[in-house]
Amino acid sequence: MNEILLMLPGPTTADPRVLQAMGKAVVNHRGDEFGEIYTETTQLMSKTFQTQNDSYILTGSGTSAMEAAVSNLVNRGDKILNIVGGKFGERFADISKMHGIESKALNVEWGTAVTPELVEEALEADEDIKAVTMVHNETSTGVAAPIQEVGEVVKNYDALFIVDTVSSLGGDYVDVDKFHIDACVTGSQKCLAAPPGLAAITFNDDAWAACEKVEDNNYY
Template sequence: MKKLDYEKLLMIPGPTMVPNTVLTSMANPIIGHRTKQYSELLEDTVEKMKKVFMTKNDTYFITGSGTSAMDMAISNTVDKGDKVLTITNGNFGERFYNIAKVYKADIIRLENEWGDCAKPEQVKEILDENPDIKVVTIIHNETSTGVRNPIEEIGNIVKDYDALYVVDTVSSLGGDYVDVDKFNIDICVTGSQKCIAAPPGMAAISVSEKAWDVINKTETKSFYLDINAYKKRYESKKETPYTPSVTLTYAMNEALELVLNEGLENRFKRHEKLAKATRAGLEAMGIELFAKEGARSVTVTSAKYPEGIKDSEFRGLLADKYGILVAGGQAQVSGKIFRVGHMGMAKEHHILGTLAAIEMAFKELGCDVDSGIDAAKEILKI
């Protein structure tokens, strides 16, 4: 195998750069997963995860991508014909829709324009008209469009109905404000590789009492993702039902420790500041942001390509000449937007370097943009 080039700056919306102490924790020898040692490690990691979720709810880790937790949330609560409201305004909202389809839900699809956020009053209307909705799904931070959905406001509505509130916080948790209990989130799912800044491969899920009541009445439709097996094994032995990723447990424990050491409040402020600086920088360059004002993510910024810029050329130049990876658009906005991730361990200098390189790349491709650096500096110096 050819030597890999590990030197690229990951300004993509995940996986994000992982601190060295987290990376090197995985170079430690393997311990047995049916030992008191592993149980203690797992319990400690779960307790840290609960603090980051801000929840008292049961919390489990899954050896899998973030999508495995999304699947677990739906397959354990939705039976054939059950009414599900999927709030979509991007590719990951679509994913919940597609998962619900596999389990043959009767789906009400509330679709907002890509680039805009969900509207709480629309959710209320649909719930009033359909009191038999069993599950409402939403993405907190729609990674594909750089949009933040108002999950607190919507949670405040859903809590007065029978429906479970299922929220994907894969690309926000640990970077943007999420309080699972205060927001009335029944099932919250997240991944290791975004704002928590651990490597990809582990997902987490929290489950409220209200959710357990539904799960207990739902048919088991998956073996690997049957949440009852996770509950049973964790409650009896503080273990996982199947062999867990031991090294990713090391990494998650260490990464969550770093998140808590920085402090959630500080972390939210840092992400907010980096987002503002990125937006200000791009706008000063004359680049139009994609997500609407008031709907913008604090962990990923989406922007429209200026006329004449080709996605592959721009991102190729940025990667090859300046060593920076940013993301393109997905699905219906493919080729039309680019996305800059500023989550996890992102720092001021990453934003400044990236903004300057974006400017240089656009100029090299014949698009005469202004400099965005001064505008970003104004934000970052505060």
């Protein structure tokens, strides 16, 4: 077996059982056998997200789930508050702009975390903000942000709380339901220690209601 130690972040090493399973014969990815595996895996993802919501697995890296969340929850021309304290906070802002959403950046100095008070101030200043994006563990700086405390703030406003837990889920404490997270995304290759190329996402009922009102939904 390959002994390369990946530092992403971690170190993370895929379990030999996972690597051996990948050596099995390819099955029909629209067939019953795969359906059973997919259902079980999504149920395990909901457990890992600590949510009663359904979860979904996307065939794309973590960025694909970031894009799926933003583009399916906020309409073109609407406002989003992107908390930016590093590379991945910036990515949420870039994705928002690419989808024609009006990005309002809440910039914090790289290497520091946003405070709930700053988020409250930004939401008080603009009642048209439809969603807030936040990165839990900003991998580019190593700073873990207070998602639970920010969730307590966002729940008091008519805005969805979208959280990136790509480099924290499975390694740090994330409780989607308790933290009032409406949409949460993660990737396979970090704390979950699986190979890269898959992302997971979960939406609560408020997120699904918003999704139904978005005019140009994507397939993913």
